[in-house]
Amino acid sequence: MNLLNRLQNIDSRLLYLLLALVVSVPLIFPIPAGKAVVLPQSRSFFDSVERVTGDPVAQKKLVIVSFSFSASTATENLSQADAILRHLMARRMKIALFSFSDPQGRDLAQGLAERIAPEYGYQYGRDYVNWGYKSGDPAPNIKSLSRDIYGTIGKDIKGTPLAQIPLMQNYKSVNDVAMVVEISSVSSLEYWLGYFAAAGENRIPINYGCTAVMAPEAFPFLKSGQISGLLNGLTGAGEYEALILQAKYATQPGFGSRASASLSFAHFLIILLIVVGNVSMIVLRRQQAAAAAREAR
Amino acid sequence: MQSFFRPDNIGVIVTWIGAICTLGLYSILYRENKVFRFFEHLFIGLGVGYGLVITWTDVLKPRWWDPMVAEGQWWWAAALPAALLFYTVYSRRNAWMSRLIFGFFFGLTAGQAFQRYAAVQFPLIRSAVNVPLINPPEVTAPGAYWMTPISAPLNNLIFLVIVVSVMSYFFFSYEQKNKAVLGTSKLGRYLLMFAFGAIFGSTIMARLSLLIGRLYFLLHDWLHLAS
Numbered sequence: 001m002n003l004l005n006r007l008q009n010i011d012s013r014l015l016y017l018l019l020a021l022v023v024s025v026p027l028i029f030p031i032p033a034g035k036a037v038v039l040p041q042s043r044s045f046f047d048s049v050e051r052v053t054g055d056p057v058a059q060k061k062l063v064i065v066s067f068s069f070s071a072s073t074a075t076e077n078l079s080q081a082d083a084i085l086r087h088l089m090a091r092r093m094k095i096a097l098f099s100f101s102d103p104q105g106r107d108l109a110q111g112l113a114e115r116i117a118p119e120y121g122y123q124y125g126r127d128y129v130n131w132g133y134k135s136g137d138p139a140p141n142i143k144s145l146s147r148d149i150y151g152t153i154g155k156d157i158k159g160t161p162l163a164q165i166p167l168m169q170n171y172k173s174v175n176d177v178a179m180v181v182e183i184s185s186v187s188s189l190e191y192w193l194g195y196f197a198a199a200g201e202n203r204i205p206i207n208y209g210c211t212a213v214m215a216p217e218a219f220p221f222l223k224s225g226q227i228s229g230l231l232n233g234l235t236g237a238g239e240y241e242a243l244i245l246q247a248k249y250a251t252q253p254g255f256g257s258r259a260s261a262s263l264s265f266a267h268f269l270i271i272l273l274i275v276v277g278n279v280s281m282i283v284l285r286r287q288q289a290a291a292a293a294r295e296a297r
Numbered sequence: 298m299q300s301f302f303r304p305d306n307i308g309v310i311v312t313w314i315g316a317i318c319t320l321g322l323y324s325i326l327y328r329e330n331k332v333f334r335f336f337e338h339l340f341i342g343l344g345v346g347y348g349l350v351i352t353w354t355d356v357l358k359p360r361w362w363d364p365m366v367a368e369g370q371w372w373w374a375a376a377l378p379a380a381l382l383f384y385t386v387y388s389r390r391n392a393w394m395s396r397l398i399f400g401f402f403f404g405l406t407a408g409q410a411f412q413r414y415a416a417v418q419f420p421l422i423r424s425a426v427n428v429p430l431i432n433p434p435e436v437t438a439p440g441a442y443w444m445t446p447i448s449a450p451l452n453n454l455i456f457l458v459i460v461v462s463v464m465s466y467f468f469f470s471y472e473q474k475n476k477a478v479l480g481t482s483k484l485g486r487y488l489l490m491f492a493f494g495a496i497f498g499s500t501i502m503a504r505l506s507l508l509i510g511r512l513y514f515l516l517h518d519w520l521h522l523a524s
Contacts, residue, residue: 014392016326023505023512027523070344075510103351132355139409155359182477212503216496224424234506266505267505
């Protein structure tokens with residue numbers, strides 16, 4: 001079997017091993033990061049948070065951070081949530097964590113907040129609260145939330161009625177919300193756009209962090225102005241980490257930045273394999289066609 | 298003798314379990330095997346069990362059980378037979394009863410969807426048709442920092458060409474014989490393939506991100522090799 005044939009029949013297990021090696025090497029031996037390239041949609045997300053947190057009226061309101069994902073996409077979504085929560089905490093916003101699409105979001109949110117909160121002097125019940133998971137059809141949940149937060153949520157994850165939580169004393173409806181951040185691996189954005197964003201006296205800015213698979217479908221919402229910013233998968237998380245690091249809201253890069261070299265190397269390997277596979281296929285076909293022509297003569 | 302399962306060892310035990318589960322699931326990459334099947338079922342079972350517990354602790358207990366049992370709101374008991382109607386679908390004789398509750402929720406969901414559709418899709422359609430080619434207004438859409446007096450109309454022109462080409466590809470009502478229509482339709486097909494390529498590229502990026510996350514867990518948390 002010549003080289004071209006071998007290239008056409010590489011054992012897929014060898015390719016998996018090669019991919020694992022390419023991804024692992026930058027994780028074991030970190031490569032010094034250059035200047036981060038921040039795409040407009042991530043910059044727009046950051047600017048939107050800055051605008052809201054810099055507005056004296058909005059500062060007194062609540063930011064809802066919705067965790068609509070499970071552990072399976074934590075690499076992308078939790079890295080995004082980490083950077084966003086750091087930004088919000090550094091800007092001293094009051095935060096409500098919420099989950100209505102996936103039950104695991106509730107504990108992923110709590111674990112992350114408990115890890116970050118001490119760094120920013122945040123306390124549960126005073127500066128942030130976890131509304132827990134609300135199952136069922138999201139439409140009535142979100143619609144009802146816009147009118148009556150106490151009635152819709154009832155109790156937080158610790159079983160305390162919202163009315164008894166110090167943080168929640170002044171936040172009762174959509175008019176007390178400054179911004180919604182939806183971090184998602186499922187199509188949950190439309191519920192906020194459809195039932196919440198325009199339900200109050202003023203339109204609420206919606207920011208969206210999604211898995212890379214979902215990003216192409218989210219860009220039209222950015223163009224139409226329905227969302228203020230968009231974080232695209234792990235790359236978006238890395239870009240946001242660079243922005244908050246630059247603004248001194250964080251002291252060290254997060255996982256998104258650390259993983260960017262692995263992601264680039266893996267992309268490079270896949271492109272290389274596509275080129276090698278296609279070139280070998282074309283050359284092989286030409287050789288076979290020429291051989292067939294010779295035989296025909 | 299001190300137990301291995303003492304509190305300060307719990308983190309290590311959890312990491313080892315996570316590593317074994319990860320390796321068990323990745324064993325499918327070598328070939329189909331029973332270890333993979335075991336961990337696959339374990340993962341699904343854990344997910345479902347976790348969901349059930351959280352639904353009880355966060356939703357059913359505080360919103361239904363406690364008000365009904367402890368707070369005297371006995372009328373919540375009516376929700377139980379209504380919910381049980383869903384399960385009559387498993388009985389051939391009583392399956393008709395499940396249609397009552399399914400019909401109720403179909404109607405409710407359809408009504409909600411109409412409202413959502415209007416609120417979500419109309420701004421998208423408005424933004425899609427608002428593409429002036431001459432003297433476009435200043436672009437204020439988020440993320441549009443690169444829009445200049447030259448790039449904005451150019452962007453609109455490209456957008457218009459793509460929309461017309463792709464739509465012409467989907468005209469199936471009549472046979473496409475005209476050369477101009479055929480050419481536009483062919484362009485639309487290529488542009489669609491570009492879009493599918495972009496979506497597929499994003500999918501690869503997402504899958505690689507998940508791989509990186511798992512390998513980081515193995516190398517950092519388990520083997521302590523990564524920084």
